[in-house]
Amino acid sequence: MRLPRMLTPRTTASAHCDLPCGVYDPAQARIEAESVKAIIEKYLANEDFEFRTRSLIIKEQRAELVKHHLWVLWTDYFKAPHFEKYPQLHQLFNEATKLAGAAGAKGTTDPAKADELLAKIDEIAKIFWETKQG
Amino acid sequence: MRLPRMLTPRTTASAHCDLPCGVYDPAQARIEAESVKAIIEKYLANEDFEFRTRSLIIKEQRAELVKHHLWVLWTDYFKAPHFEKYPQLHQLFNEATKLAGAAGAKGTTDPAKADELLAKIDEIAKIFWETKQG
Amino acid sequence: MRLPRMLTPRTTASAHCDLPCGVYDPAQARIEAESVKAIIEKYLANEDFEFRTRSLIIKEQRAELVKHHLWVLWTDYFKAPHFEKYPQLHQLFNEATKLAGAAGAKGTTDPAKADELLAKIDEIAKIFWETKQG
């Protein structure tokens, strides 16, 4: 059964700009990371020089957006009590953003790296949603 | 019952960069529009000059992102057969992006305008998800 | 005889920012599209790897600007009465922005695609200037 996001309760939404407006959502990082993965798959399936070059240009931008959205969550959403309750959170974000950078999504065209990145984002999202319920 | 996005089936995800990667999601526009609404509410509840100025600066940016994400869906995701099947789609996008601009989210601090914008995005999202199921 | 833009009457200028300031001009999209065409021609005439890669990087940016300038005209300049008078306008903009994207200027190095894009922009510009005279 398919369940589009628009049917999920709106009250789950929460801060992402630096007013702060209070609307954060790990979906922003995940969508970009899914894009990175899809780009890698298309890259591997197409040997055309122009297509491959465009793929690398766009993957670079999307991976940068992954990093940015994760940084925003780490600095703007999560507060001292969260870091106390989830002592692994700093390292999790550091690893996730590294996986989006030169050592991962930016620097390789290995789909396994994209999967690792998605898994890290899901770990973060799981904690995020727990903190919204508490 | 709360149902975070990370639990929705991943196959619902679909194109948003211009490779195209094939990962589009109206959630991107909606999150920014929710932010716009939250900013307006905070603006109305706080008369401090600095806070109000910052609110307007940030609302301008977030509303621009709403426009951008909608434009991408309109140009990059929707194809000729969609526009045939949904003849109202062009006007819907034109009205939605206008509602994010000077005549709406950017130009006012009226929460009703933000609600109208959110409703338009939901109309678009409904059609979007229908086309993904077809 | 050459006739530079600076000699055309200034009153022809009209809105392009989202205040709105009231200064719109299809020249903005056209200049970027001319750039795209020139880049394609230079790309085809030069087989050097570095030059070709830089060409694709820059073409991607210029084509994105074409899309952006067209989207602004479509959402911010054209109003309901224009869309009534020119029922083809929505489709024209949709096709023009698609021609600037993956299916056109971004995705190919075919000069014919760049010419198609320029022709679409000229169709839009013709309507634009008619509405300014009315």
Place this chain on the structure above:
Amino acid sequence: MRLPRMLTPRTTASAHCDLPCGVYDPAQARIEAESVKAIIEKYLANEDFEFRTRSLIIKEQRAELVKHHLWVLWTDYFKAPHFEKYPQLHQLFNEATKLAGAAGAKGTTDPAKADELLAKIDEIAKIFWETKQG
């Protein structure tokens, strides 16, 4: 008689990206400067706090674009022989970009400053078109 840009000969177009593609046009700086002037006029005619704040936000962006387009012409289009033939050219660009900055379009809401900026851009455009004819 009105003479829209689309009717001016296309061969007058010339480089503006850093490939370089060879399509430069002072119209890019002028359109933004016209926008700055229009914003100032609207600002002076409207005392609403929100409108005025938005005006200043947008004027800042447009004036920055004026600076950018002028800098590109100065560095990328004009070459050593031009600077020899037009010894005032360096100072002209320096003054024009200063007029777009804190001492002019950004820092004031004085329409006279916007007019000075437009006049400087026209001086530059005049030289630009002379070099294209040579």
Place this chain on the structure above:
Amino acid sequence: MRLPRMLTPRTTASAHCDLPCGVYDPAQARIEAESVKAIIEKYLANEDFEFRTRSLIIKEQRAELVKHHLWVLWTDYFKAPHFEKYPQLHQLFNEATKLAGAAGAKGTTDPAKADELLAKIDEIAKIFWETKQG
């Protein structure tokens, strides 16, 4: 005695883009933070509406750059062994980026907050330079 940066040994420079190129320097964050402090001081000394609005617009941008440069150091420069040797490093970066955001440089015009931010950046810089010497 004044000692400009250009006289400091060039070998001290080190990675900051995500190739990575290997040129990082905490000076990037510090210069933006010094700008934030100077803006706050000018803001407090000038009650003109236009000046104050422009100050808040620009402070927002500069503070965002502080956050960005710090995030880059945290994710791209510092590696696992550094975090082991300096266990306070995660929290230090989290606090520094928070001090550049809504709870600090962005959200206030309190010079003390700017000083706190500068002090945090100096703590980070001290560790940074120690790791370069090791």
Place this chain on the structure above:
Amino acid sequence: MRLPRMLTPRTTASAHCDLPCGVYDPAQARIEAESVKAIIEKYLANEDFEFRTRSLIIKEQRAELVKHHLWVLWTDYFKAPHFEKYPQLHQLFNEATKLAGAAGAKGTTDPAKADELLAKIDEIAKIFWETKQG
């Protein structure tokens, strides 16, 4: 002996945003130019297609930042009396920004061009620091 920037007197810092805040520093251009040089060296040492493409993408961005930081110094920091005292200053900036563009850092992977660019920036920095002492 190594001498990190954080030990140089803070009073040497001076304007770089367009308030203006009064914090300018040629280090901003230099750090990006050092990055360009490092990218070129890594590019020449690695024949992998993906790495080379990423190098060119990132070099393009870093070289653009060099241009931007230099333009800001030329327009915003230096005033009429400086240009009188240093009559070569206009040409120096024009040559430096050209060296960061298509004819230099952007258009080649020649380390000698990166060295020329760094040398020009150092010439500018020398003058800059002289004007701060006067």
